[in-house]
Amino acid sequence: MTAASSEAVAGAVSPLGRAGRGPHFRRREKAWGYAFVAPALLLFAVMGVYTIAYGFTLSFARWNGFSPRWIWVGLENYIDLLGGSPVYGPPVRAAALNTLWVMIAVPLLTVAVSFPLAVILNSVTRLRTVLRSVYFIPYVTNGIAIYFAWQYIYEPNGAINGVLGALGLGSLQQPQGFLGNPATALPALIVVMVWTAVPVAMLLYLAGLQAIDPALLEAAKIDGAGWWRTNRSVVWPLLTGTTAIVVLLNLRDALQGFQVFLIATNGGPGDATNVLGLETYRLAFLSELAPTLGLASALGWMLFLVALVIALVNQRMLRRLR
Known part of the structure; x- marks a missing residue:
């Protein structure tokens, strides 16, 4: 058996062969990667980006912490x-x-x-x-x-x-x-x-x-x-x-x-x-x-x-x- 035929057989038998590493496999790999980092990104978005934006917006308003509405006062x-x-x-x-x-x-x-x-x-x-x-x-x-x-x-x-x-x-x-x-x-x-x-x-x-x-x-x-x-x-x-x-x-x-x-x-x-x-x-x-x-x-x-x-x-x- 030649080297080319051996590689073809290995690719057909192995689930990680050439067929397995096509676009579909790469999409699944990226999806799993995003799934693993999603909790950290979500936590950062809630505790970081949201709170920063919330605090910056609050600096242009008056609020006592209890009333449902802010009073906008600008600068x-x-x-x-x-x-x-x-x-x-x-x-x-x-x-x-x-x-x-x-x-x-x-x-x-x-x-x-x-x-x-x-x-x-x-x-x-x-x-x-x-x-x-x-x-x-x-x-x-x-x-x-x-x-x-x-x-x-x-x-x-x-x-x-x-x-x-x-x-x-x-x-x-x-x-x-x-x-x-x-x-x-x-x-x-x-x-x-x-x-x-x-x-x-x-x-x-x-x-x-x-x-x-x-x-x-x-x-x-x-x-x-x-x-x-x-x-x-x-x-x-x-x-x-x-x-x-x-x-x-x-x-x-x-x-x-x-x-x-x-x-x-x-x-x-x-x-x-x-x-x-x-x-x-x-x-x-x-x-x-x-x-x-x-x-x-x-x-x-x-x-x-x-x-x-x-x-x-x-x-x-x-x-x-x-």
């Missing part, structure tokens, strides 16, 4: 939030100012703490894995537990006031607690955010440090550069891309995060720790001036637009660095 929600309303404008401006301070302080402090810490850990030869795990604990610990723990630390009878009293620095103590003083509440919560952000930033820097060619560091030492000069003039410029990523991640958290402000102070005292993310939550669920769900949706979309602009700027900067 009025956005205008009110940008200062057109004497009721909603001032809280949003105050929250925007607090958010700006958080967006400036958290990335800068995170970089200032995590980079030196990563350099020190990279030079440690013993217990390096243990130290990484210890420093990573704040990130893997439940956020709510962390916020309540810091609440205790900042209380009038908390750990910080106790330490200041023991050191004879009673003038720096806060009788009402660090979270009860409008002048110290926001900086205190910024410290909490930095404390939870440092572990990830430290690991990113540590990965970048281990990717640096040792020959570059040896060349710097041969040229007479000390530890400080090597890290400032050689290591730091090589990790510019990592720094941009760390800054972007912390900008995102500072812009959109509100959990710590909700749990620790609920925006108080007064509006000293109110941020835009928390103000969005308040408008949606806690406002006594119903209906405000449309205002909350509009503010959420404004935050999304700002986050998108920051991401695009960061992407362009990374391209230039390459």
